[in-house]
Every structure is written in structure tokens, then in C-alpha cells.
Amino acid sequence: MPGAAPPARGARRSEADPLRQPEQVAALHRRIEEIVEVAAMCGVNVICFQEAWTMPFAFCTREKLPWTEFAESAEDGLTTRFCQKLAKKHNMVVVSPILERDDVHGGTLWNTAVVISNSGSVLGKSRKNHIPRIGDFNESTYYMEGNTGHPVFQTQFGRIAVNICFGRHHPLNWLMYSLNGAEIIFNPSATTGELSESLWPIEARNAAIANHCFTCAINRVGTEYYVNAFTSGDGGKAHHDLGYFYGSSYVAAPDGSRTPGLSRTQDGLLVAEVDLNLCRQVSDKWSFKMTGRYEMYAEELMKAVQLNFAPNIIKE
């Protein structure tokens, strides 16, 4: 069964400008439409785009306004309706990570992946569980930690889940998607070279091994320039970009193998044929779920979060 992984963003040196929101979104829709056409020719069944794919990764700027203009409804926003058309046309499951405007709950913002069935209907959504507080990633001023838990989506082509970006660093996040039955966990990301490139080949690959599932690590590519300069709180001068998004998207398998990475400098489409039987086969061989002792960890974690937790430290 061909699964799929994801194009990185086309803009390699683009001026980001919130006042041009409609035309920027339209241009990205056109670009993705082309890429999905190619994916369909390759027989792709499930596709996932990068994190917040319809916008520049503006969370580095602390202006916040009017960047919030890029937020859309997960259920019936312009981008979701666009993806529904693609999904139906190509009989393809589409995972579309956007900045969500939640009008049902006071118009709050979320970092959300919308999962669209190959029938064209919205299957559901999965929000980013872990929000970074690091460097210029000022996301925590835009939205809060997700409240959708760890949903797994039963599609015609397998059970999939979405661990958005910073959740990649949290092994428990991968684990809970896996305990809910995920066979493929997508990790749509936007992360820069100086920050995380040394960790990138390790984390999603370890998650595939530890959870007997496939993982798809997806990153955007290029540098995005902002008109208004911003400082980084590191003593350096004000500057106009967040750093270099290094692409290098890849797919890892439960046996520890992985695909080559996509380009570091150009957008692209990575198509991987994944045999989901491998999840069960590797699990029956290694049995990490059986040997996991989760009850012990549930109890220990519950103690560890108490205010009066006393770490188990043995002294002479």
C-alpha cells in the first residue's frame, strides 16, 4: 500500500506580508494542487503537508497582528474546502495542518491538523499538544497546548495520527498515538537548522522503533523574510528572519530503516510505499507493548507531577 509524505513549502526566499494574505494563500493552494496531482499519478493514498502550510511561519514575530488573519475554520475554512476537493478528486486522504480559528469557542486560535477522508468529508482534527518556548518560536503567545488528546483516524488506507512539530521531542506523545492504534504517525514540522538539525534524524526514527509504527517527519524549506525586524532576546541585533528551514523530510519504519531525506534546499514530494503489516510483524518480534509495564509508569508519573513529589534519590 503506498502511503505518502509531504511536500515542503515552495517559498525559498519569500517576503512574508500579512496584508497580502488572500493572494499568498491562493498561491500556496495552486502550488499544493500541482504537487497533489503528481502524488495522485504516483498512486499516493495518504498525503500530509507541512505544519501551518498556508502561511509563513510568522510565530517568530511578536507582532501577532495581523498575522492572525491567516487562521481559518478547521471544519469549513477556505483551505479545508480546497483540500476536500483534492481528496475527493484523487481518492486520497489529506492531512492539512493549518492555523485554526475556533469560532465555536470564542474565536481562539489553535495549531491544528485537519484530517480529510478520501471521500472528501472532514474526518476530524488533531491539535498540537506541545508548544515550544525556545528561541524565536513565540508560538505560545499565539495559541495554547492542544485539547484534542491523541486521536487516531481510521482511514480506508490505515490508521493514522498527527503529532505536530514540537511533539516530536516528547516520546510520550508518540506513545499515546501508538497506544490508540496508529500505524502511521505524521509529524508536520517547521524547524530551523541551527536549532534542531542535529536532532532531526534521531527523533522520528526512534519513535518508529519504540512504537512499532511508521513515522513521517516533515519540514518546510527555505528562509522567510519579514518586513518588520525583530529581536531574539539573545543580545543580537534585530533581524528579519527566523533562520533556515532545512527540509530533509523522511519516513522511518518500525524496523529502524528509513528513506533518504528530501532536499535540504528545495521543496518536494516524498512518496513511500509502506507495508503496514510490518507494524504487527515487528511488534510480535520485539513486543515492546507487552513488556512496557505501562501501569507502573502511570502510577510513577502520577506521583511525579504532585507538588510534594520526592524524587527517588539514594544518598550515602
Place this chain on the structure above:
Amino acid sequence: MPGAAPPARGARRSEADPLRQPEQVAALHRRIEEIVEVAAMCGVNVICFQEAWTMPFAFCTREKLPWTEFAESAEDGLTTRFCQKLAKKHNMVVVSPILERDDVHGGTLWNTAVVISNSGSVLGKSRKNHIPRIGDFNESTYYMEGNTGHPVFQTQFGRIAVNICFGRHHPLNWLMYSLNGAEIIFNPSATTGELSESLWPIEARNAAIANHCFTCAINRVGTEYYVNAFTSGDGGKAHHDLGYFYGSSYVAAPDGSRTPGLSRTQDGLLVAEVDLNLCRQVSDKWSFKMTGRYEMYAEELMKAVQLNFAPNIIKE
């Protein structure tokens, strides 16, 4: 501060024979004594040997008897007393993973690491939490899952913990040692090439990243031959060895960097100088503990282990 990692076993093609237990143990003591002398010359403060270092990894044979003769008391066995002398002589913390005979509890066996302070006193012990059920690793017929939890040992040279062998595959095991304050987590192992060599560079390194601590992945080296042939339940012929232990011990740092590996074919001593300040520095940069949402996971895990657990699967 020089920390340390560990020699792999000297025997590269040794006949394993339980009837020669006293002389085999004595030979291993002599070999380790030499290696610890060298470590002392290098200024090593903390040393950890490989898993079950005083014996062949006999758990592949299902004879069980008389291999149990290699078990010793953690508190006052011959090997612990030997390590106490080394520790005191060289002002060095010694982590000594052995097959433990627990006479206080009916003479049961455990896979246990004894931690000996640089003063020469026994600081405590830490038992193997996860026991493999894979291939020829028939350990689950010799001993049970450890009941010592996730102790961290406060030594004069830093807070250390011991995640024995198969616990390497369980991210929660690393996490709990880290939540209890470990700055260095040793992973004394005995694992063979065909089984795990593709996973070896990933897992301990990911654990160092995910937990803002140092990890030391330690493996034995060589092939051990058993007089009595055994089958592996894989349709193959009876044979005399468990496979090739591939050494390749290494130390990984919280920033994702790592040392080169020790030899794949020869025993050795890997000395690494680790700056424990890096744990706090990386933690203050990345803040995985702060963003970890452990309370949510404690609750979700508690639900996941219930008999009536309903996985969170969304269907069309």
C-alpha cells in the same frame, strides 16, 4: 568532570562452561582490575561495566542449571567485595551489573546493577525493569521484571542511574530515571548484531536528547560458545552460540552529540569527559520537562491499561 564508560568483555571466542565458574569469574576480575587501573590513570570518577559482566550471557541456553551458579549477593557477594576494593583504592564510583541471588527473598534471581560509592560502600542497587522475550534471549525464564523502580544515586561526581539493557527500548524507563534527577544514565547491555545493531546508534542518543541528560550505551563484544547446542525456535538447526555481540559502546550528550563508538570486535575502555552543567543548560533552552504535560499522560496511561480501554479511534 571526567565521567566514564565501560569496558566490553574480554572473551572474544571463549568456551562458556558453568562448571568452571570460579576460575572464569576470577579471570574476569583480573581483566577488569587491569582496565580499572587504566581508567584510574585517566582520572575516571565513575565507571560502569557491561550487563552481567561476571558471566557468559548464558540466558540463551534454556538449560538454566547450573548457570545459576554465577549468581551472587548484591550486598556482599565476591564480585561486590571485589568492586568495593577497586572503588576505594581508586576513589571511583563503580557500577557493577551482575546476576543477583536475593537470599532475603527466597533465593530468587535478578538482573541487577550494584552501585558502589567511591568511599567503597554499597550505595544501592537497581534491577532490570524490562525483560526481553525475543529470539534466544530467554531471560524471562531466569528472572522477573525488576522491583526497584527508578532509583537515582547521588554520588560525589553527579547523580547517576542504571537502565539495564532491554529498558533501552522503552522511552518511559529513561524518562522516569530523568524525572528522578539522573544526570547520567548508564545502559549496560548484551545485544547481538543481527537483532539490534541498526537500532543501537538511535535509542540511547534519543534518550539523551529527550531527557536533557547524558546516556552511556554499553555492549559486550565477541561470540560465546556453549558446549550443549540449543535450538532457537526458528526452524533452524541446533547451534552453539547466541550471535555476535557487537560492542560499539558510546556516550551521548543532551545536545544530541555523541562520542565515537568503541571497537566492534575488541574489548576496550571509553573515557568521556562530561560537563554536567550541560544538562541544565540544554534543559533551560529546550524545556522538555516544562512542556511535557506529564499529568495528561499519567491519566491517559492509566486509562490505557484498563481492561475496558477503548482506543481513541475516529471513524467516518
